[in-house]
Amino acid sequence: AQSVAQPEDQVNVAEGNPLTVKCTYSVSGNPYLFWYVQYPNRGLQFLLKYITGDNLVKGSYGFEAEFNKSQTSFHLKKPSALVSDSALYFCAVRALYSGAGSYQLTFGKGTKLSVIP
Amino acid sequence: GAGVSQSPRYKVAKRGQDVALRCDPISGHVSLFWYQQALGQGPEFLTYFQNEAQLDKSGLPSDRFFAERPEGSVSTLKIQRTQQEDSAVYLCASSLATRVDEQFFGPGTRLTVL
Numbered sequence: 206a207q208s209v210a211q212p213e214d215q216v217n218v219a220e221g222n223p224l225t226v227k228c229t230y231s232v233s234g235n236p237y238l239f240w241y242v243q244y245p246n247r248g249l250q251f252l253l254k255y256i257t258g259d260n261l262v263k264g265s266y267g268f269e270a271e272f273n274k275s276q277t278s279f280h281l282k283k284p285s286a287l288v289s290d291s292a293l294y295f296c297a298v299r300a301l302y303s304g305a306g307s308y309q310l311t312f313g314k315g316t317k318l319s320v321i322p
Numbered sequence: 323g324a325g326v327s328q329s330p331r332y333k334v335a336k337r338g339q340d341v342a343l344r345c346d347p348i349s350g351h352v353s354l355f356w357y358q359q360a361l362g363q364g365p366e367f368l369t370y371f372q373n374e375a376q377l378d379k380s381g382l383p384s385d386r387f388f389a390e391r392p393e394g395s396v397s398t399l400k401i402q403r404t405q406q407e408d409s410a411v412y413l414c415a416s417s418l419a420t421r422v423d424e425q426f427f428g429p430g431t432r433l434t435v436l
Contacts, residue, residue, distance in 0.1 A: 209364075239423060248326065248427035249365070249413070295364050299423070308353070308422050309378060312364030 207232040209296050209313035217319045218286045226281040226316045228296030238279040239297040239310065240270055249295065255279060256301075266290070286320045293317050324348060326428035328414050334434045335404045343399045343431045347416030355425060356389055356399050357413040365413055371397060372419070404435045 208231045218224045230236055240252040253264025260272045270281045281294060296313045327346040335341050347354050352373055357365035358381075367381040373394035382389070386404075391397040401408055411432050415425035 237423060241427075246429075248429050249415075249425075250427070251424045254423060297364075308355075308370055309367045309381065310355075310365075310423070310425075311367070314362065314364050 207236075207298050207300055207311045209298050209311055211294075211296055211313035211316045213316050214314070215317045215319065217321060219321050220288055221285050224281075224283050224286045224290070224318065224320070226294050226296075226318060228279045228281065228313060229277050230279060230296070230298040231277065232298050232300045235301040237299045237301055238270070238272060240264065240268070240279075240281050241295045241297060241312075243293040243295065243315075245292070252281075252294075286318075288320045288322050291318055291320045326414055326416055326426050328412075328428040328431050330431060331429060332432050332434075334436065336436055337405060338403055340400065340402045341404055341433065343401075343412050343433070345397045345399070345414030345416075345428060347395065347397070347414070348426055349395075350418070351416035351426070352394075352419040353417045353422050353425075354391060354397050355415040355417075356397070357415065358383075359411045359413055359430070361410075368399070368412075401433075404433075406435050409433055409435045 210229045238255040241249045242252050243249045255262045255272045263269045293315045295315045297310045329344045354371040356368040359365045369389045370378040371391045386402045388400045411430040413430045415427045417425045
């Protein structure tokens with residue numbers, strides 16, 4: 206079974222400061238890892254993914270995430286937060302194996318990010 | 323509109339009623355997913371289609387839940403004899419075959435079972 210933990214329900218950060226949203230995962234074998242974002246009154250949007258290669262992945266809107274295999278973590282980061290980054294962020298994982306069920310994403314509970322002006 | 327659309331956006335059903343939720347994916351998207359999102363939780367996988375073929379239905383919680391995509395485009399999630407625990411937001415997502423994991427989500431249908 207695969208699982209995702211987002212230990213913080215809410216993260217508050219001042220505009221212009223760096224932000225980190227934490228995610229740890231559990232999966233059999235090598236993972237595919239993802240971040241999705243949900244803005245108020247809008248559907249979830251894909252932000253970035255890690256499949257293989259460089260442990261630092263860059264995505265949309267200046268976000269990046271660092272894959273750490275030894276700590277089974279995939280934290281989302283941004284060097285300078287904007288008020289418009291305020292949203293609900295979801296980390297997701299799936300195992301890298303073939304088969305009909307291989308596209309089943311498992312999401313975390315989500316972390317609400319509030320960027321304070 | 324180029325996005326995923328879902329209808330209705332809100333549905334209130336009495337316990338025991340049957341409901342049907344519709345999803346219109348982005349044109350050309352081969353892959354289609356249904357998720358259930360309870361309040362304060364992340365989306366939970368229900369089922370996955372590739373074109374008209376339902377390749378994974380392991381997430382459907384009971385045999386009251388049924389999904390179809392007969393022509394490989396529009397999909398319908400049907401819930402028979404609804405129960406209160408079925409109350410949730412039902413999300414539909416679609417993606418290209420070559421980028422299955424980069425899913426585009428619809429706004430969801432909020433189902434309330436009284």
